Amino acid sequence: MSEMVKMNGLQAINAAMFEAMEADPKVLVLGEDIADREGGGVTGTMRGLSTKFGDHRVCTTPISEQAIIGAAIGVAINGYKPVAEIMLMNFTTVAMDMIFNHAAKLRFMSGGQTSVPLTIRTLTGAGWQTAGQHADHLEGWFAHAAGIKVVCPSNPADYKGLLLSCIQDPDPCLFVETGGTLFVPGEVAVDQGPIPLGKARIVQEGTDVTIISYSTMMLRCQAALAGLAEAGISAELIDLRTISPWDKQAVLDSAAKTGRVVIVHEAVRNFGPGAEIAATINEELYGQLKGPVRRLGGPYSPVPFSKPLEDAFLVTPEQIVEAVKGLMG
Amino acid sequence: MADLKNAPVPDAETLVDIYRRMIRIERNDDAIRKTVRLGRLTMPYYSARGQEVIPSTISALLNKEDQICTIYRGIHDMVAKDMPLRPLWAEIAGRIDGTCKGKGGPMHLTHPESGVMVTTGVVGSSMPIANGLAWAAKLDGSKRVAIAYFGDGASNIGAFHESLNLASLWKLPVIFVCQNNGFAEHTRYENATSVDFISKRAAGYAMPGFTVDGNDPVAMYAAAHTAIARARDGEGPTLLECKTFRFFGHVLGDDDFYMTKEEKAAAMADDPLPKFRAKLIADGHATEDRLAKMQADIEAEIADAQEFGLNSPFPSADELRRDIFAEEIPA
Numbered sequence: 191m192s193e194m195v196k197m198n199g200l201q202a203i204n205a206a207m208f209e210a211m212e213a214d215p216k217v218l219v220l221g222e223d224i225a226d227r228e229g230g231g232v233t234g235t236m237r238g239l240s241t242k243f244g245d246h247r248v249c250t251t252p253i254s255e256q257a258i259i260g261a262a263i264g265v266a267i268n269g270y271k272p273v274a275e276i277m278l279m280n281f282t283t284v285a286m287d288m289i290f291n292h293a294a295k296l297r298f299m300s301g302g303q304t305s306v307p308l309t310i311r312t313l314t315g316a317g318w319q320t321a322g323q324h325a326d327h328l329e330g331w332f333a334h335a336a337g338i339k340v341v342c343p344s345n346p347a348d349y350k351g352l353l354l355s356c357i358q359d360p361d362p363c364l365f366v367e368t369g370g371t372l373f374v375p376g377e378v379a380v381d382q383g384p385i386p387l388g389k390a391r392i393v394q395e396g397t398d399v400t401i402i403s404y405s406t407m408m409l410r411c412q413a414a415l416a417g418l419a420e421a422g423i424s425a426e427l428i429d430l431r432t433i434s435p436w437d438k439q440a441v442l443d444s445a446a447k448t449g450r451v452v453i454v455h456e457a458v459r460n461f462g463p464g465a466e467i468a469a470t471i472n473e474e475l476y477g478q479l480k481g482p483v484r485r486l487g488g489p490y491s492p493v494p495f496s497k498p499l500e501d502a503f504l505v506t507p508e509q510i511v512e513a514v515k516g517l518m519g
Numbered sequence: 520m521a522d523l524k525n526a527p528v529p530d531a532e533t534l535v536d537i538y539r540r541m542i543r544i545e546r547n548d549d550a551i552r553k554t555v556r557l558g559r560l561t562m563p564y565y566s567a568r569g570q571e572v573i574p575s576t577i578s579a580l581l582n583k584e585d586q587i588c589t590i591y592r593g594i595h596d597m598v599a600k601d602m603p604l605r606p607l608w609a610e611i612a613g614r615i616d617g618t619c620k621g622k623g624g625p626m627h628l629t630h631p632e633s634g635v636m637v638t639t640g641v642v643g644s645s646m647p648i649a650n651g652l653a654w655a656a657k658l659d660g661s662k663r664v665a666i667a668y669f670g671d672g673a674s675n676i677g678a679f680h681e682s683l684n685l686a687s688l689w690k691l692p693v694i695f696v697c698q699n700n701g702f703a704e705h706t707r708y709e710n711a712t713s714v715d716f717i718s719k720r721a722a723g724y725a726m727p728g729f730t731v732d733g734n735d736p737v738a739m740y741a742a743a744h745t746a747i748a749r750a751r752d753g754e755g756p757t758l759l760e761c762k763t764f765r766f767f768g769h770v771l772g773d774d775d776f777y778m779t780k781e782e783k784a785a786a787m788a789d790d791p792l793p794k795f796r797a798k799l800i801a802d803g804h805a806t807e808d809r810l811a812k813m814q815a816d817i818e819a820e821i822a823d824a825q826e827f828g829l830n831s832p833f834p835s836a837d838e839l840r841r842d843i844f845a846e847e848i849p850a
Contacts, residue, residue, distance in 0.1 A: 256682075260648045260681075261651040263651050264588070264652040297842050299619060302842040339844075
């Protein structure tokens with residue numbers, strides 16, 4: 191067993207960045223406010239990098255999302271490994287042409303002649319009363335674009351290991367950080383290395399129901415486990431970790447075993463990642479399930495400002511317990 | 520700020536080299552248009568006939584390793600950059616031997632060996648990416664430069680402004696080359712653009728901006744030489760507005776209802792190609808025989824490329840699973 195240290199997601203990201211930049215001079219960082227003179231990023235995850243690695247590798251940019259991703263694409267085509275920070279996930283919409291039409295598609299559209307080993311880090315999540323333009327979970331948008339990987343960590347060890355993998359990956363990756371998970375401390379191995387993309391983690395084994403989640407909602411699913419145990423329900427909890435490509439095998443194996451599935455995400459339920467997962471389970475395991483696959487997600491609404499509304503927007507551990515009980519019949 | 524007063528003048532061999540690129544573009548464009556009209560190529564075609572001087576002059580000043588990022592109306596930029604014509608023809612025909620295995624097509628060719636790094640089908644998107652190409656050149660410590668080609672319409676898109684600001688701020692070795700053909704799709708320049716000269720916008724980003732006659736190789740050479748030298752010397756970007764005219768509308772098949780017959784006829788009568796050819800001979804830079812032989816060689820190259828491209832096999836459906844990611848998607 192390697193030595194464990196306690197840290198939060200912010201520290202884990204910072205540690206991953208230091209390691210990646212130390213190991214490979216081709217790793218660059220760009221984004222708004224990321225150099226030390228601007229505070230090392232809006233959440234401080236880039237703190238210390240510009241001092242250690244210099245302004246030529248750690249570049250604060252203007253508030254110009256298209257220019258940020260465009261520059262990252264061009265430099266990546268030439269063999270660099272840029273880590274571009276788009277401060278908040280809603281601001282990726284400003285750079286959508288660069289991300290969706292270019293970063294994701296250039297390998298395919300060039301017939302494999304060029305590649306874009308780019309990592310886009312971004313932050314989101316409701317719960318901070320930032321309302322409808324600062325808190326959306328848009329991972330489903332990006333999962334719909336062939337050619338970009340979408341990674342959604344939920345704990346410090348995954349923040350570190352998955353970010354290291356994104357940076358090393360030969361293709362563009364969107365790395366989604368959430369306000370709900372970044373500040374929560376957890377155990378991280380001192381020598382925590384890359385965690386493979388596209389592989390889910392079984393957080394708890396169980397036999398009655400499979401709960402699938404990622405990002406902040408993982409914490410709410412974990413909070414629901416006690417209530418389920420009290421009710422005598424044996425729940426298997428899966429942290430998807432990567433939304434695209436997602437770990438079909440792990441999900442289908444678990445669903446086949448338990449026969450009951452609840453998918454929980456913060457993204458709006460309509461056309462959310464849960465719809466794809468539920469449809470796949472239905473196609474692959476038709477007739478083997480003990481009930482319909484249930485989906486819990488954000489309502490069909492922008493993220494609201496007012497606290498009671500915002501609370502109502504988010505799925506609660508109680509709702510997860512209720513959904514599972516409903517399936518148990 | 521740079522000016523063009525003391526800019527160098529091209530020598531005879533450079534002028535002939537510019538002409539060679541122009542005639543290769545024009546002959547190739549002519550062959551594509553004929554092939555489309557015969558129904559042997561099915562593709563949207565954005566001809567750049569009439570705009571040959573701009574990339575021909577710039578490419579005469581570039582090295583093989585210099586990189587360009589161009590747009591859907593950009594086959595002339597690629598041909599000027601010496602892209603081999605066989606894979607070009609196979610690509611526009613959607614065949615496996617194309618530069619991009621037929622996955623990009625006429626609006627999206629890529630050929631890194633020729634320095635054609637990205638061709639975008641989205642108006643305005645060449646500039647942010649060209650900045651990154653230039654950033655890499657700077658990080659590499661090389662003297663490489665990047666060219667962003669775009670049209671007049673693209674200068675009204677946010678990406679233009681973000682890109683010029685960043686390039687100036689970071690002193691990137693990039694040249695923003697606006698091929699101003701007077702029309703953004705069907706909309707006349709003055710109905711879409713707030714300034715009389717796009718080059719004026721350079722002042723807002725503290726970089727030199729020049730408006731030049733993009734159909735005059737000598738004027739183009741002066742401006743391009745100045746801009747490229749600035750970039751190579753680490754002095755940062757330049758905006759070149761090159762005034763020109765497209766002979767075949769926005770997309771092949773346009774009836775050009777949005778312009779008068781007279782202005783189109785006048786522009787076509789002022790075709791830069793025969794004019795430049797006559798001048799090369801009159802000035803004693805090349806003989807009629809030399810240019811005729813050059814043209815015959817180019818026509819043979821094009822005929823061979825056309826034959827090759829149109830007879831190359833189509834890609835198999837497996838290609839839908841390849842090049843999404845580095846690893847093939849399982850069937």
